[in-house]
Amino acid sequence: MTSFTSGSGRTGRRLAAAITALGLAVLLPATAAVAQDGSPSPAAKKVFTIGIQQDPDSLNPFNGYLSSAYEAQGIMYDLLTGWSDEDFGPVPQLADSWEKSSDGLTWTFKIHPGVKWSDGQPLTAKDVAYTFNRTINGANERPKYDAYVKNIKDVVALDDVTAEFHLNAADPIMDHLWVPIIPEHIWKNIKSKDVPSFDNEDNPVGSGPWVMTERKPGEFIRFAANKNYYRGGPKLDELIFKIFEDEDAMVQALRKGEIDAVDSLGGTTFQSLQDAPGVTTVKSKGLGFNEIGINVGAQTVENKPIGDGHPALKDRAVRQAIAYATDRNVLVDRVLRGLGSAGASIIPPAYADIYYTPGDKEYKFDLNRANSLLDGAGYTRGPDGIRVDPSGKKLSFRLFGREDSEESKASVQFVQGWLKEIGIDTKVQIMAEDKLTEVIGNGEFDLFEWGWGVEPDPDFQVSVFTCDQRSYTDSGTIYAGWSDSFYCNSAYDTLYKQQSTQLDRPQRATTIKQMQDMLYTDVPYVVTYYQDNLQAYRSDRWTGLKPDASGAIYFGYGTDRYRSIDHPSESGDSGGISTGVLIGVGAVVAIGLVAGGVALARSRATEGERE
Amino acid sequence: MATQLGQVSSGVGSAPDETAGPTLPTPVKKRFTGGATTVIVRRVLGAIVSLFAVLVFNFFLFRVLPGDPARKLARNRHLSAEQVMELRRSMGLDQPLGQQFLTYLQGLAHGDLGQSFSKHMPVSEYIGDRIWPTVLLVGVSTILSIVFGIWIGIKGAWQRGSAFDRVSNATSLTLYSMPEFWLGIVLLMLLAGNQVGLGLFPTGGMHSVTPPEGVLANALDVAYHLFLPCLTLTLAYLAEFSLVMRSSLLDEMGQDYLTTARAKGLRDLKVRRRHAVPNALLPTTTLIFLHFGFIISGALTVEIVYSWPGLGTASLEALQFPDFNLLQGIFLLFAASTIIFNLVGDLLLGLFDPRVREA
Numbered sequence: 017m018t019s020f021t022s023g024s025g026r027t028g029r030r031l032a033a034a035i036t037a038l039g040l041a042v043l044l045p046a047t048a049a050v051a052q053d054g055s056p057s058p059a060a061k062k063v064f065t066i067g068i069q070q071d072p073d074s075l076n077p078f079n080g081y082l083s084s085a086y087e088a089q090g091i092m093y094d095l096l097t098g099w100s101d102e103d104f105g106p107v108p109q110l111a112d113s114w115e116k117s118s119d120g121l122t123w124t125f126k127i128h129p130g131v132k133w134s135d136g137q138p139l140t141a142k143d144v145a146y147t148f149n150r151t152i153n154g155a156n157e158r159p160k161y162d163a164y165v166k167n168i169k170d171v172v173a174l175d176d177v178t179a180e181f182h183l184n185a186a187d188p189i190m191d192h193l194w195v196p197i198i199p200e201h202i203w204k205n206i207k208s209k210d211v212p213s214f215d216n217e218d219n220p221v222g223s224g225p226w227v228m229t230e231r232k233p234g235e236f237i238r239f240a241a242n243k244n245y246y247r248g249g250p251k252l253d254e255l256i257f258k259i260f261e262d263e264d265a266m267v268q269a270l271r272k273g274e275i276d277a278v279d280s281l282g283g284t285t286f287q288s289l290q291d292a293p294g295v296t297t298v299k300s301k302g303l304g305f306n307e308i309g310i311n312v313g314a315q316t317v318e319n320k321p322i323g324d325g326h327p328a329l330k331d332r333a334v335r336q337a338i339a340y341a342t343d344r345n346v347l348v349d350r351v352l353r354g355l356g357s358a359g360a361s362i363i364p365p366a367y368a369d370i371y372y373t374p375g376d377k378e379y380k381f382d383l384n385r386a387n388s389l390l391d392g393a394g395y396t397r398g399p400d401g402i403r404v405d406p407s408g409k410k411l412s413f414r415l416f417g418r419e420d421s422e423e424s425k426a427s428v429q430f431v432q433g434w435l436k437e438i439g440i441d442t443k444v445q446i447m448a449e450d451k452l453t454e455v456i457g458n459g460e461f462d463l464f465e466w467g468w469g470v471e472p473d474p475d476f477q478v479s480v481f482t483c484d485q486r487s488y489t490d491s492g493t494i495y496a497g498w499s500d501s502f503y504c505n506s507a508y509d510t511l512y513k514q515q516s517t518q519l520d521r522p523q524r525a526t527t528i529k530q531m532q533d534m535l536y537t538d539v540p541y542v543v544t545y546y547q548d549n550l551q552a553y554r555s556d557r558w559t560g561l562k563p564d565a566s567g568a569i570y571f572g573y574g575t576d577r578y579r580s581i582d583h584p585s586e587s588g589d590s591g592g593i594s595t596g597v598l599i600g601v602g603a604v605v606a607i608g609l610v611a612g613g614v615a616l617a618r619s620r621a622t623e624g625e626r627e
Numbered sequence: 628m629a630t631q632l633g634q635v636s637s638g639v640g641s642a643p644d645e646t647a648g649p650t651l652p653t654p655v656k657k658r659f660t661g662g663a664t665t666v667i668v669r670r671v672l673g674a675i676v677s678l679f680a681v682l683v684f685n686f687f688l689f690r691v692l693p694g695d696p697a698r699k700l701a702r703n704r705h706l707s708a709e710q711v712m713e714l715r716r717s718m719g720l721d722q723p724l725g726q727q728f729l730t731y732l733q734g735l736a737h738g739d740l741g742q743s744f745s746k747h748m749p750v751s752e753y754i755g756d757r758i759w760p761t762v763l764l765v766g767v768s769t770i771l772s773i774v775f776g777i778w779i780g781i782k783g784a785w786q787r788g789s790a791f792d793r794v795s796n797a798t799s800l801t802l803y804s805m806p807e808f809w810l811g812i813v814l815l816m817l818l819a820g821n822q823v824g825l826g827l828f829p830t831g832g833m834h835s836v837t838p839p840e841g842v843l844a845n846a847l848d849v850a851y852h853l854f855l856p857c858l859t860l861t862l863a864y865l866a867e868f869s870l871v872m873r874s875s876l877l878d879e880m881g882q883d884y885l886t887t888a889r890a891k892g893l894r895d896l897k898v899r900r901r902h903a904v905p906n907a908l909l910p911t912t913t914l915i916f917l918h919f920g921f922i923i924s925g926a927l928t929v930e931i932v933y934s935w936p937g938l939g940t941a942s943l944e945a946l947q948f949p950d951f952n953l954l955q956g957i958f959l960l961f962a963a964s965t966i967i968f969n970l971v972g973d974l975l976l977g978l979f980d981p982r983v984r985e986a
Contacts, residue, residue, distance in 0.1 A: 065836055071944070079747040156717070159710045212717065213748055233756045234936030235832045256836045261931040261940050264812060268820035269830040292822075450692065450949065490712065496695075 064558065064581055065256040066277040066570065067266040071234055072257070076216040077196040078157045083571060088237060088257065091577050092222040093196030096125055096144070099573035104367065104472040104565045105521075106191040107575060109247075110144070110223065120186030120519050127177045131246045133199045134227045141173035146200040148181070156211040161195045163476065186517045188524055192473055197223065225250050225579050234259060251560070251582040270295065270552060277553035277561075279571050283353045286550040294556030300549045300567030301366040305359050306423070306467035307541040308342065308431060310335055314459025314502040317488045323459020325502075326413055328405045333393035335539035338463075339379035340386035341434045342542050351426045352547055359543035361532040362477055363470060366546075366566045370474050370525045372532035379542075386438045395439070403439040412441040413462035416455070419448050424465045427544060431465075457487050457496025465544075466500070472573060474528050475516060481535060482509050501540035508534050559584040667974060674970045681962040682735075686728055689951045696720065696744040696948060718744055731955070740959075741952035745945065750956040753941070758960070760833055761937030764853060765926045768860035769918055776865050777911060780872025784907075785899055787877065795869065803866030808928035811859040815932060818855060828855045831934030856933040860926060864918070871914055876907035909980055916972025920965035 072088045074080035080089060098109040111125040131139040148171040151157045158165065167187040172180045181190070202221050206214055217231050225247075226239035236258040243249035258275055260266035267285050269275045271292055281289070290297050311325035312335070328334050344358035357365065361372040395403040395411060403411040413435075417428035425446055432442045442463070447455075455461050470477050476498075479485060483506070485499035511531045518524035535541065549568050553561060560582045564574030697714040715721045719730060734741055740750035779799065783792040802810065817824040829835070833852050838845055879885065880903060888898045930939035938957055945953040 061837075063837065073745055074747045076747065155713070159714055162710050213742060215748055232834060232936065233753075234760075234940060235834060235934070236836050238836065258832065258836055259934060260831055261934045261943075262812070262831070265815055265819075265830045265932060265934060268815060268822065272819075272821045272826050272830070274830055450695075453695070495711070 061254060062252045062583065063254040063256060064252050064277070064578065065236075065258050065275040066279065067258050067260050067269060067275040068279050068571075069260055069263065069266065071259045072237065074215065075220060075228060075231070075237075076211070076214050077198060078151075078154075078160055078211050079214075081160070084257065087571050088228070088239075089196055090224070091226040091239065091255075092220060092224045092228055093198065094223045095196060096193055097191055098575045099192070099472055099565065101562065101564050101575055103369070104573060109575075110139070110197055114191060116190065116519065120190075120517070121183045123181040123183070123190050124174075125179045125181070127179060128246055129177050131223055132244065133221050133223055134242055135199075135202075135221045137199065137201055137221075138176075139197070139199070139223050140176040141179040142176070143200050144179040144197055145171040145173040146203070147195060147197045150203070150208075151195060154208045154211070156208050164189055164193050164195050186519055188516070188519050188521075189473055189475065199223075225577055226255055245579070248579060250579045252578065255578050270554065273554060273557070276558055277551070277570070279551055281550040281552060283355050283550070286355065286552070287353065289552045292552075294554055295552050296555035298551040298553070298561075298563075298567070298569050299355065300551070300563065300569075300572070301364065302356065302547045302549045303364055303366055303471075303566055303572075304467055304469040305362060305364055305546050306427070306465065306544045307359070307362075308338070308427075308544060309456075309464045309466060309500050309541055310338070310539065311459060311461050311463070312501055312503055312538075312540050315486060315504070316494065317484060317486050317497070320489075321459075322487065322494060323461070325459055326411075326462045327407075327409070328395070328411055329413070329462060331393060332538060333389055334395070334411070335542075336379065337386040337389045337438060338435065338440070339539050339542045340382050340389065341438050341440075342379075342431060342544065343381040343434065344544055345381070347427055347430060348545050350430070351423050352545060355550065356545045356547040359545045361536055361543055362468070362480075362541065363474055363528070363532060364546045367470070367472060367474070369521070370528045372529045372536070374533075374536050377533075377536060383434070383437050390438060397439050401439055402441045410441065411439065412443065415442040415444050416452055416461060416464035417444060417446045418452060418466060419446050423547070427465050431463075453496060456500045458494055459487065459502065464500075467547075478512060478515065478528060478531050481505075481531075481540060482512050484509075503535070503538065503540035505534065505538065555584075557583060663977065666977070670970055670973050674966045677966050678963060681966075682959060683728075685955050685958045685962075686731060687724075689949065689954045690724060690727075692949045696950060718742075740956040743945075743950055743953040745948040745950040745953065750952050753953065754938070754956055754960060757936060757938045757941045760935055761926060761930070761939065763849075764856055764930070764935055764937060765860065765921070767853065768857045768926075769864060771857070771861045772864035773868055773915055773918075775861070776868025777872050777908075779865070779869040780911075781876060781899070781904060781907075783869065784873040784876035784880065796873070799866035799869050802862045803870075805863070806928070807859065807863045807926075808932050810863060811856065811929045811932035814855055814859055828852075833936055856926070856929050856935055859929050859932075863929075867914065867918070868911060872907065872911050875910045876903060879903045879907045882906075909976070912979065913972060913976060916968050916975070919972075920968035 068084050070082050070084040072080060072085035073082050074085055075088055075092070077089050077093055080086070094110045096109060096111040097106040097114070099105070100107045108128070110127055110131065112128050114123060114125045116123045125141075125144065127139070127141050127144060133139050148165065148168060151161050152165050152168055152170065167183050167185045169182045169184050172182070174180055183190070199221050217228070220228050223246075225242050225245040227242050228237060229240045230236075230238040236256050239255040239257075241250040241253055241255070258269075260269070263282060263285055266275070266278055267281075267289065270278050270289070273294075286297055286299075289295050310329055311323070313321070313327075313330040314323040314325050315321050348354060348356050348358050360374055360378070363370050363372060365371045390403060394406050398404050398410065405411060415428050415432060415435075418424040428444050428446075432444055435442050449466075452461075452464060452466070456464065468477065468480075480498045481501070481503045482499075483504035485497040486502050486504060487494050487496050487499075489495075508531055511527055511534075515524050515527040515531070518527060549566065549572075551569055551571075553569065558581055560580040561569040562574060562576035562580055563569050564572035564576075566572055568574070570578065695715075697711050697718060697720060712721070719727060722730070731741065738751070740754070742748070743750050743753050746753050776799075779795045783789075783795050786792055815830060816822070818826075819828045819830045820826060829852050833849055834845075835848050835852075839848055885898060885903055888902050889895075893901075926935070926937065927939035927943065929935070930937045931943065934940070938960070942954070942957045944950075945957060
């Protein structure tokens with residue numbers, strides 16, 4: 017006890033002195049070191065830094081499901097075909113041209129001659145065959161690309177530039193195979209069982225315009241330009257994806273010039289950036305839609321009823337009344353602040369050739385019409401103004417919104433108000449998306465607000481409403497399929513099968529529109545809006561950002577992939593931290609430490625005097 | 628199944644004999660009587676039991692969370708039902724819960740925390756990447772807040788009612804009551820942003836995207852990025868130490884032995900340093916060890932504001948997935964660090980304070 021007491025005063029003083037000394041010892045030489053290192057500055061390097069809010073989950077093409085992972089893998093690897101910047105149609109990427117046999121069961125792709133991998137090895141049709149055969153047959157390779165290879169039997173390299181695909185059934189996805197081509201000479205050393213944990217971060221070899229050179233997990237990914245890219249190398253030298261966990265911090269970084277561009281902004285932030293100096297905001301058509309989903313009578317694929325959905329929602333008249341009572345324009349103005357457009361069907365207008373417009377059938381917002389529809393179908397109002405169905409059950413529905421989305425919470429409030437006007441009572445409940453997925457899968461819901469991202473190929477999106485996508489039972493447990501309305505209509509399923517083998521795009525578009533017409537009439541969804549995609553970049557420093565067919569300048573389907581970005585003139589500025597700032601900060605910290613030490617010493621001196 | 632469980636728990640049960648030995652260096656042993664050793668063994672045993680309880684609780688808690696990792700993986704790729712089932716099988720999620728738990732325990736016995744579903748790598752590897760930024764951030768800010776907090780507490784108590792006391796008290800209380808993320812975003816706007824602020828510091832991350840050459844310059848670069856999140860946490864933690872130190876010193880100042888010390892003719896400074904402060908430090912010491920336990924888990928919101936690549940941001944991402952294996956790994960680490968520092972704090976306090984030894 018005594019020894020502890022007597023030691024503490026001295027230890028404290030020594031500690032303070034030591035900390036001060038250590039601080040100075042570390043900081044001063046470091047400041048000097050930076051000053052020296054900084055002098056031959058590599059100012060000529062053109063570095064474009066884009067702030068994103070999602071760390072890619074994997075750079076291994078067989079893993080990674082986040083959109084940031086798709087973007088990163090998409091610039092490291094090439095596909096056979098890309099998406100046109102005009103209409104999302106197929107355009108040459110690794111393949112210069114392709115043709116199909118008359119039965120659609122054999123496809124031949126001509127590979128661009130002379131393409132080299134980033135390690136200098138030649139890329140040939142053998143790599144293409146290797147990629148697809150491995151994907152088709154690999155237990156760990158197939159899941160991510162199943163939708164693309166499900167009808168492919170095998171792929172044969174006829175020579176260095178010709179790859180022949182043999183199919184089990186005709187498939188319109190063949191000119192949009194979203195499967196990155198990987199180098200056989202690298203991947204033959206990676207066993208299939210190791211694929212799930214292979215991170216592909218150690219000098220990955222690809223054929224794309226960018227080569228990944230450094231990754232700091234949770235911080236940034238650096239890509240170096242592949243100046244020999246066969247469709248024209250990037251004008252930039254480096255591209256960096258910098259991860260931000262907080263949107264406000266990311267926007268501050270853009271305003272300040274620490275980063276050059278930002279992706280997927282919220283509406284408020286986007287509008288606040290519209291008058292920021294040096295910043296150009298870019299609004300593009302969203303590739304998705306939001307909806308009020310309706311439980312039309314939950315059953316499993318075995319037609320076994322599940323859940324506890326309200327029986328009145330099985331009645332199409334009730335669902336149509338809800339559609340008439342939903343003012344989509346108000347949702348766009350009030351919920352999206354005008355950054356979007358009113359919804360109609362499950363294909364967003366960006367995909368022009370398959371986009372469906374209801375014409376005369378449109379459910380224009382009309383509360384009187386909704387009311388008379390319900391009156392006519394026998395739903396009379398009770399004394400409290402709430403309607404009852406013929407069996408005497410009140411029209412009182414659960415309405416679920418999503419916790420993670422302000423738009424969702426606002427939308428359900430509006431819908432609740434409108435439904436009240438037509439004598440339908442709703443109980444709003446906000447929950448996490450995971451929870452919502454679970455209750456929907458079990459059929460334990462009436463109405464909910466959610467949305468879908470829609471790919472250029474509509475197959476998946478229209479498949480969501482087929483009977484097969486309802487929940488299924490596996491050893492006693494109910495698992496959700498993709499259907500979240502439990503819509504099931506054999507005429508619709510027939511059309512689905514028909515479109516899945518239609519190789520003629522206009523013919524297929526007609527079928528897709530017919531299917532949407534059925535959905536529009538039957539109302540498993542009230543599609544509320546198409547939300548705009550919001551981006552912004554430093555136009556005072558950069559030019560040449562080329563939009564894709566939706567108008568997005570990155571994180572889209574474009575063919576440019578950051579290749580034509582350049583400084584507007586000679587005024588180059590890489591935007592990193594200047595050495596001056598570093599020295600300044602070092603000096604401030606050092607001065608602070610000295611001042612602290614002096615103050616400490618002085619306070620001890622005064623205390624000494626007082627003693 | 629029962630035998631396997633039995634084996635594992637008997638393994639855990641035998642652990643205290645092994646760990647109790649090394650925690651008792653020989654000079655210390657001499658100072659303790661037999662009773663003290665029993666206390667120590669009891670504490671260590673208690674710590675191990677808590678750790679095991681946390682382990683079991685974590686496992687089942689995270690599995691009660693709604694959400695299906697296989698489906699989440701499949702979401703952007705729209706996999707067929709068969710493919711989703713295949714994913715579930717490869718994740719081991721098709722097994723009964725009891726079997727999954729056994730697999731988990733068996734892996735754990737070999738130091739294997741399993742595979743992260745969302746990061747596609749071993750959990751231990753991912754945690755290894757993320758732990759050091761957090762230790763650096765929270766470690767430095769904890770030490771700074773301890774040093775400054777204790778100093779402010781002592782000075783404030785000794786000059787009770789002075790301008791310094793009033794100002795420091797009010798300031799630290801205000802900072803203490805602010806939500807950390809809010810304080811963080813305000814400092815970020817003022818010192819990192821240039822819209823309304825000075826734009827002196829980076830807005831996030833731990834390294835510049837174009838890092839300077841050289842080890843020292845690199846260390847300085849990290850220090851530069853560390854400054855704001857560290858300042859935020861130091862300010863937020865400050866009051867915890869200053870207020871406890873202040874009040875415990877005030878308690879001591881009323882004690883008779885100080886009057887005695889002064890009556891003996893000891894000078895003011897000596898009374899404070901040799902008599903009052905050491906006694907008043909005891910509650911603060913406890914607090915320090917409690918706090919060290921939180922080093923690993925403590926900085927979640929500040930890490931998010933400053934995009935600091937630590938365990939806080941990692942646990943948030945894991946929770947959103949939900950990545951069971953990663954969550955289990957992270958929370959096991961959180962719990963273990965809290966329990967271990969509590970234990971060390973308990974044992975050390977026994978060294979300093981005989982009353983604790985006898986308790």
